[in-house]
Amino acid sequence: MSKKVILSQKVKDNIFYYSFFIVPLLVFTFGFVFINGNSILLAFKGYNNDATQSYWVGFKNFGDVIQGFISNPSIGTALRNSIKAYVVSTAVSMTIPVFFAYYIYKKLPGSSVFKVILFLPSIISSIISAVIFKYIGDRVLPDLMLRLFDIKMTGLFSDPGKIFNSMLFYCTWMGLGGGLLVQLGAMNAVDKSVVEAGLIDGIGFWGEFWHIVLPKTYQILTIGLILGFNTIFTSDIEIYAFYGLDASEEVKTLGYFFNEQTLKGTLVDYPFLAAWGLLITVLSVPVTFFLRHIIYKYGPQE
Amino acid sequence: MKITKFLSILLAFIMVLPIYYGCGNKGGEIDSTKTQLYVGNFNGGYGDIWLQKLKERFEETYKDECFEPGTDKKGVQIVIQNGKQTMEGPSLLDTMSVSQIEVFFTEGVEYQQFVAKNLFLDISDIVSEKLPGENKSILDKIDAGQKDYLNINDKYYGIPHYDSYRGIIYDWDLFNERGLFLQEGGGYTDANGALATGPSGIPNGYDAGLPATYQDFFDLCDYMMQQNITPISWSGEYLSTYTGYLLYGLYADCEGADSYNLLNNAGTISGKNSTKIITGFNGDEPILESITISLSNMEELAKQPGRYYSLKFLEEIVKNNWYSTLSSNSTQTQVAAQADFLYSKYQTDSPIAMLVEGQWWMEEASDTFRDMESLYGAEASKISRKFGYMPMPKISTDRLGKPTLIYDTNGSLCFINGNMTDQNKIKLAKEFLKFASTDQSLIEFTTLTGCTKCYNYDLGDEMDSLSYFSRSIYEVSSNSEFAYSYSPSYEVRNQIKEVTPRIKEYYTQIDDNVYNIPAQAFIFKNVNALDYFNGIKVK
Numbered sequence: 001m002s003k004k005v006i007l008s009q010k011v012k013d014n015i016f017y018y019s020f021f022i023v024p025l026l027v028f029t030f031g032f033v034f035i036n037g038n039s040i041l042l043a044f045k046g047y048n049n050d051a052t053q054s055y056w057v058g059f060k061n062f063g064d065v066i067q068g069f070i071s072n073p074s075i076g077t078a079l080r081n082s083i084k085a086y087v088v089s090t091a092v093s094m095t096i097p098v099f100f101a102y103y104i105y106k107k108l109p110g111s112s113v114f115k116v117i118l119f120l121p122s123i124i125s126s127i128i129s130a131v132i133f134k135y136i137g138d139r140v141l142p143d144l145m146l147r148l149f150d151i152k153m154t155g156l157f158s159d160p161g162k163i164f165n166s167m168l169f170y171c172t173w174m175g176l177g178g179g180l181l182v183q184l185g186a187m188n189a190v191d192k193s194v195v196e197a198g199l200i201d202g203i204g205f206w207g208e209f210w211h212i213v214l215p216k217t218y219q220i221l222t223i224g225l226i227l228g229f230n231t232i233f234t235s236d237i238e239i240y241a242f243y244g245l246d247a248s249e250e251v252k253t254l255g256y257f258f259n260e261q262t263l264k265g266t267l268v269d270y271p272f273l274a275a276w277g278l279l280i281t282v283l284s285v286p287v288t289f290f291l292r293h294i295i296y297k298y299g300p301q302e
Numbered sequence: 303m304k305i306t307k308f309l310s311i312l313l314a315f316i317m318v319l320p321i322y323y324g325c326g327n328k329g330g331e332i333d334s335t336k337t338q339l340y341v342g343n344f345n346g347g348y349g350d351i352w353l354q355k356l357k358e359r360f361e362e363t364y365k366d367e368c369f370e371p372g373t374d375k376k377g378v379q380i381v382i383q384n385g386k387q388t389m390e391g392p393s394l395l396d397t398m399s400v401s402q403i404e405v406f407f408t409e410g411v412e413y414q415q416f417v418a419k420n421l422f423l424d425i426s427d428i429v430s431e432k433l434p435g436e437n438k439s440i441l442d443k444i445d446a447g448q449k450d451y452l453n454i455n456d457k458y459y460g461i462p463h464y465d466s467y468r469g470i471i472y473d474w475d476l477f478n479e480r481g482l483f484l485q486e487g488g489g490y491t492d493a494n495g496a497l498a499t500g501p502s503g504i505p506n507g508y509d510a511g512l513p514a515t516y517q518d519f520f521d522l523c524d525y526m527m528q529q530n531i532t533p534i535s536w537s538g539e540y541l542s543t544y545t546g547y548l549l550y551g552l553y554a555d556c557e558g559a560d561s562y563n564l565l566n567n568a569g570t571i572s573g574k575n576s577t578k579i580i581t582g583f584n585g586d587e588p589i590l591e592s593i594t595i596s597l598s599n600m601e602e603l604a605k606q607p608g609r610y611y612s613l614k615f616l617e618e619i620v621k622n623n624w625y626s627t628l629s630s631n632s633t634q635t636q637v638a639a640q641a642d643f644l645y646s647k648y649q650t651d652s653p654i655a656m657l658v659e660g661q662w663w664m665e666e667a668s669d670t671f672r673d674m675e676s677l678y679g680a681e682a683s684k685i686s687r688k689f690g691y692m693p694m695p696k697i698s699t700d701r702l703g704k705p706t707l708i709y710d711t712n713g714s715l716c717f718i719n720g721n722m723t724d725q726n727k728i729k730l731a732k733e734f735l736k737f738a739s740t741d742q743s744l745i746e747f748t749t750l751t752g753c754t755k756c757y758n759y760d761l762g763d764e765m766d767s768l769s770y771f772s773r774s775i776y777e778v779s780s781n782s783e784f785a786y787s788y789s790p791s792y793e794v795r796n797q798i799k800e801v802t803p804r805i806k807e808y809y810t811q812i813d814d815n816v817y818n819i820p821a822q823a824f825i826f827k828n829v830n831a832l833d834y835f836n837g838i839k840v841k
Contacts, residue, residue: 016307016310020310020314051415051418051419052418052419073811073814073816074809074816077816134632134633135633138631138632138633139631139633154630154826155630155631155632155633157632157633158538158541158630158631158632158826159826160819160822160823160826160827161826161827242632243632246540246541246542246543246819248542248817248818248819248822249809249816249817249818249819250815250816250817266412266415
């Protein structure tokens with residue numbers, strides 16, 4: 001049978017399954033290619049004041065974004081909050097899930113309970129968990145403090161001095177389950193014969209962790225560190241779920257600020273926001289590759 | 303293989319089904335013997351009962367009329383499509399041009415933006431026509447401010463819908479039972495006593511016995527605390543929004559329409575571009591200077607005295623702890639705040655006297671009223687309990703007698719879709735809009751919802767069928783002026799958009815800290831009104 005005939009027969013056999021790909025392909029073309037392409041063009045446009053006409057403005061929008069970062073105090077506050085959120089969440093996600101995963105991997109006492117507690121936030125709808133957390137932080141805890149210790153305490157999600165750290169704690173805790181799952185998966189992939197050999201050589205509990213298990217999971221950790229850099233610009237640490245568009249200035253992150261401007265803005269505002277998105281991409285990509293290079297070059301090898 | 307294909311097709315079909323039912327016609331069965339008119343309604347606090355009644359009367363009135371000459375169709379079928387987010391202004395901006403809905407009753411509409419995009423039909427012909435069965439036109443029933451707003455190059459593309467403003471609601475029953483009304487000559491009394499003149503300056507007027515000045519209000523709150531009454535409450539979850547209503551209301555009333563509207567028109571309306579600003583303080587007293595506002599110096603509006611006085615008012619409430627504890631708690635929703643306000647009379651030793659809310663609050667609290675009625679009997683029902691809307695007090699006695707300026711924020715409008723091309727249907731849509739603007743329809747709206755339409759109309763005998771609160775709202779609306787939150791042109795709005803949000807929304811910077819919620823800064827950060835005011839700037 002000639003190749004053409006074989007190919008034609010293969011297509012005929014699989015045409016039914018190919019037809020299922022048409023819709024997702026169309027969705028991808030529109031939802032990703034077209035929309036992102038349009039956003040790139042939008043970054044170089046401006047609109048007249050009644051938003052009926054657009055025109056090319058070159059790099060003006062990018063200049064406005066940079067000027068905003070320099071002179072707008074709200075953006076300054078948001079940037080500081082975003083960096084703080086990145087550092088804390090990275091520090092936590094690189095440590096706590098690893099230890100918990102190792103504990104569960106070793107099937108130590110109570111490991112099933114830990115699994116449930118840490119996975120639970122990932123299973124429950126984020127809006128429900130936000131509401132529960134808010135009630136615990138604003139009603140239950142102050143009430144308990146007053147009844148048990150006679151200490152008057154403002155709500156963790158009402159007092160602007162406490163909101164950001166409480167949101168950080170919430171967001172980090174919600175993310176632990178996902179990190180745990182990935183770490184556990186990597187640990188379970190460790191070759192049992194290597195572990196047995198190590199145990200025979202007397203490496204012990206922590207030796208097994210440091211010399212066998214951790215190097216196996218190191219790549220997973222580094223992926224989080226590398227990709228996490230971008231979250232400085234995009235993460236809203238669930239502020240929108242808690243406060244909608246009513247968050248106070250002190251707690252906003254860049255991600256929340258950007259979403260807020262998008263939801264409140266009109267067509268006239270979108271070119272600025274499109275330029276913002278492009279500028280962040282241009283900034284994040286080389287930094288991300290640089291981080292990757294450093295970590296792979298100087299980090300521990302398997 | 304065949305089973306796999308069959309299951310795949312079945313799964314795909316199941317996934318498509320919800321799309322069909324979700325996006326299909328929601329208006330019910332279509333009567334092909336009648337002409338359809340598709341009407342969209344923002345189904346918020348006022349619901350759609352008033353529209354259902356309007357539909358019934360219109361269909362009955364026009365049951366023998368043919369709107370499609372050359373066909374056998376007689377009569378009209380109004381097809382109502384309710385929605386909330388899908389029917390709000392920002393959503394409609396993107397969807398209206400391809401929508402089958404022909405007439406809209408909604409809110410959140412940036413009028414000039416829609417007109418600039420040719421989304422509204424020109425209805426200039428009907429706004430000056432006499433309405434069915436009346437000697438008045440739509441223009442005869444709306445005030446000068448509304449005409450200024452709706453008139454674009456001598457054409458009209460929309461007409462007002464309902465009033466939507468917020469302010470201080472007070473428990474009339476509590477005021478009466480505990481003698482909290484201000485007495486003529488000083489002191490406090492119940493509703494049967496000699497009541498002091500209210501902010502309107504009208505002796506024995508609709509606001510008699512209510513605080514006329516800020517000082518009256520503060521003294522009343524102090525008196526309430528001595529009586530173990532919590533003076534005021536608001537939603538803690540929406541602290542920014544609800545205390546914002548209070549601030550805007552006080553600010554607008556203090557400034558007056560022309561001065562307050564400079565925030566929206568940037569002084570572009572001829573003859574209405576001057577105001578006073580605070581240039582310094584002599585102790586606690588502001589030093590005022592007159593200024594002419596234009597697009598180039600809009601940031602000066604950050605220093606309008608109304609803004610300062612509104613902050614002082616709120617600061618006084620906070621520093622004296624005159625507010626409910628839960629009003630600073632982010633879990634206190636507006637419905638929970640309403641429930642606490644309503645139940646406080648029965649379930650606590652410290653009833654709450656006032657609530658910061660919108661005029662539609664009783665509709666929102668319907669479930670709470672029902673539960674209370676089942677617990678405490680008919681005296682606790684929505685129709686039995688008496689509440690009033692408190693006009694904003696004036697900053698001092700020399701301002702008494704000036705009409706209350708109410709800040710209407712929701713941009714509620716009725717209009718016809720600009721994508722209509724069938725002249726017969728356009729005629730029908732215009733008839734429906736006119737019908738909805740007759741006195742009978744306006745009165746029906748008020749009696750069914752308890753709230754007012756943005757028109758001048760007389761309720762007559764129907765006043766007796768309203769709840770006490772609805773009567774209070776009607777009286778306040780009839781005796782007040784209104785300021786609207788949207789700019790005279792979209793062009794001006796976009797030119798000032800960098801300036802207005804920051805000063806409108808009370809952004810301030812004190813040292814390195816940026817605040818945008820005055821109540822939060824006062825409650826948690828011990829910031830005072832003077833520092834907050836001085837830190838408000840655009841850049």
